[in-house]
Amino acid sequence: MQLHPQKRSKVPAYLNAVNRLRIVKIQEIMGESPTVKTFTFRDKLCGRAEPGQFVMVWIPGVDEIPISLSTITPNGLTSITVAQVGEATKALHQRKRGDLLGIRGPYGKGFTLTSGNIMIAGGGTGLVPLMPLTEKLVKLSTKLTFLLGAKTKDELLFLDRIDQTLSKVNAEIVAATEDGSYGLKGIVTDQAEQRLAKEKFDMIYACGPEQMMYKMFLLAERYHMSFQASLERIMHCAIGLCGSCVIGKLRVCKDGPVLNSEQLRSVKEEFGKFKRGFQGRKIAV
Numbered sequence: 001m002q003l004h005p006q007k008r009s010k011v012p013a014y015l016n017a018v019n020r021l022r023i024v025k026i027q028e029i030m031g032e033s034p035t036v037k038t039f040t041f042r043d044k045l046c047g048r049a050e051p052g053q054f055v056m057v058w059i060p061g062v063d064e065i066p067i068s069l070s071t072i073t074p075n076g077l078t079s080i081t082v083a084q085v086g087e088a089t090k091a092l093h094q095r096k097r098g099d100l101l102g103i104r105g106p107y108g109k110g111f112t113l114t115s116g117n118i119m120i121a122g123g124g125t126g127l128v129p130l131m132p133l134t135e136k137l138v139k140l141s142t143k144l145t146f147l148l149g150a151k152t153k154d155e156l157l158f159l160d161r162i163d164q165t166l167s168k169v170n171a172e173i174v175a176a177t178e179d180g181s182y183g184l185k186g187i188v189t190d191q192a193e194q195r196l197a198k199e200k201f202d203m204i205y206a207c208g209p210e211q212m213m214y215k216m217f218l219l220a221e222r223y224h225m226s227f228q229a230s231l232e233r234i235m236h237c238a239i240g241l242c243g244s245c246v247i248g249k250l251r252v253c254k255d256g257p258v259l260n261s262e263q264l265r266s267v268k269e270e271f272g273k274f275k276r277g278f279q280g281r282k283i284a285v
């Protein structure tokens with residue numbers, strides 16, 4: 001059907017381009033841990049992404065999955081960092097330099113940048129979207145407390161990158177592992193609690209397993225501090241239509257994935273408790 005010229009979609013050209021599948025060539029692959037790899041490619045639109053936004057990555061012949069950007073540079077050199085958990089991520093891990101991937105996006109609402117005294121708490125692959133965020137915040141913060149955690153030393157991501165990024169600013173880096181194989185023995189939320197009890201932070205950013213983010217949210221509420229977290233849900237369309245990522249009245253792909261304290265309060269019946277499975281049924285987190 002031919003649309004009347006005046007009735008054509010008013011969607012800005014930029015958004016049309018974002019939704020178009022682009023084919024990118026993998027330029028570099030780096031092992032981050034026994035189960036996590038970083039894939040680098042070039043894409044102009046990703047160069048304009050906000051920290052916390054994600055792309056839909058199409059692995060030809062397998063599936064399309066949501067993945068956060070782990071590196072964002074204005075010239076378009078981009079990376080994603082992916083844990084092998086199932087079919088699509090296993091197929092991605094088998095890809096070699098020079099292989100092709102499809103991407104669309106960047107999608108969603110990223111982190112809102114703040115200045116002042118900042119806490120960042122990340123666990124496992126939750127550290128991925130926190131890396132480009134940290135690289136922006138070093139120019140704005142007066143002090144940065146970076147808490148990172150994992151089950152074991154092998155699974156702690158980006159240690160060198162965090163050290164390097166924070167080397168020239170007023171920062172404290174605290175690593176914790178559950179088995180004590182690196183840094184402090186224990187979990188990130190315990191470290192956060194000790195600091196929140198005696199210091200005022202202007203913003204707390206978190207990304208990691210949902211129980212960890214939920215605990216961080218409760219701590220932020222208890223100590224009356226502002227909070228943002230990046231949530232994970234099953235996503236298919238990534239543009240707010242299919243409903244697979246719904247939490248309360250919010251769609252994580254469009255209203256998030258980064259949600260602030262006010263938004264999280266509005267979904268507190270589900271946040272930290274339920275998510276939707278591939279069939280749309282609520283399942284315990």
Ligand SMILES: Cc1cc2nc3c(=O)[nH]c(=O)nc-3n(C[C@H](O)[C@H](O)[C@H](O)COP(=O)(O)OP(=O)(O)OC[C@H]3O[C@@H](n4cnc5c(N)ncnc54)[C@H](O)[C@@H]3O)c2cc1C
Nearest residue numbers: 065066067068081082083085086087088089128232233234
């Ligand atoms: C906005 C967003 C950003 C993400 N960013 C990253 C990232 O930067 N790096 C990364 O490694 N992963 C990220 N994920 C998770 C990633 O999308 C899933 O791990 C991936 O879709 C799994 O696909 P699969 O086919 O390999 O596994 P499947 O075979 O589909 O699933 C295997 C198991 O993985 C788990 N799983 C599947 N999908 C999800 C999901 N969406 N969220 C949480 N667990 C899931 C389930 O427990 C499932 O049983 C992100 C998810 C979202 C929603």
